[in-house]
Amino acid sequence: MLRPINAQTQAPLGIFNVDSTWQTAGFEGGYVGYLNDDGYGIQVSLATATIAAQAAGNVIGLVDDSTTGSAYSTLFGSLVQREASASLIGPGTEKGSGKCTIWTQPGLYVTDQITGVTAGTPALLYTTDATGKLNVASNGQAVARYLCTTNSDSKILESLVSPLDTADDLMLIYYYGMAVAIS
Numbered sequence: 001m002l003r004p005i006n007a008q009t010q011a012p013l014g015i016f017n018v019d020s021t022w023q024t025a026g027f028e029g030g031y032v033g034y035l036n037d038d039g040y041g042i043q044v045s046l047a048t049a050t051i052a053a054q055a056a057g058n059v060i061g062l063v064d065d066s067t068t069g070s071a072y073s074t075l076f077g078s079l080v081q082r083e084a085s086a087s088l089i090g091p092g093t094e095k096g097s098g099k100c101t102i103w104t105q106p107g108l109y110v111t112d113q114i115t116g117v118t119a120g121t122p123a124l125l126y127t128t129d130a131t132g133k134l135n136v137a138s139n140g141q142a143v144a145r146y147l148c149t150t151n152s153d154s155k156i157l158e159s160l161v162s163p164l165d166t167a168d169d170l171m172l173i174y175y176y177g178m179a180v181a182i183s
Helices: 020-025 093-097 158-161
Strands: 002-007 013-018 032-037 042-046 060-063 075-079 087-092 099-103 107-111 123-125 144-149 171-175
Touching: 013 020, 087 099, 107 158
Parallel strands: 013 042
Antiparallel strands: 002 107, 013 099, 032 042, 032 060, 060 099, 075 087, 107 171, 123 144, 144 171
């Protein structure tokens, strides 16, 4: 799950095809992807540490969709019935279309897709080569910084996402975007 809180322009890049290998392996909102040429157009693929090194000139960003459906994805719509609650129509768009959006702007984001953080202890975040998930294990160039988790002493995350979500596993990060000079 990925929610932009204060991205520079509040607009993702997209909608792009997803690399079929990454689509099959599965990804979540908040994983790190990059834009590359697949021979037919541009697609989003898993950003390994080498690719995420911005000095290489790659366009990297946070993926805003989910292939597993464990959190959310952009749904086709909902049906509101008389005297009943709304029901979702169809699967997430990435299942039907194989597409996703990608956020490349620096800014504050909320995600539940980080491993290795300690609540209340800021840490640099790196992409995980196997999945693209953010992790504190040093792996190439840092792409983001973990700031806090819900129910941390700062209480900042609750004020940013409330009333959207108050789950204990949502983490506030600052994504660096393409802010580092390309050499």
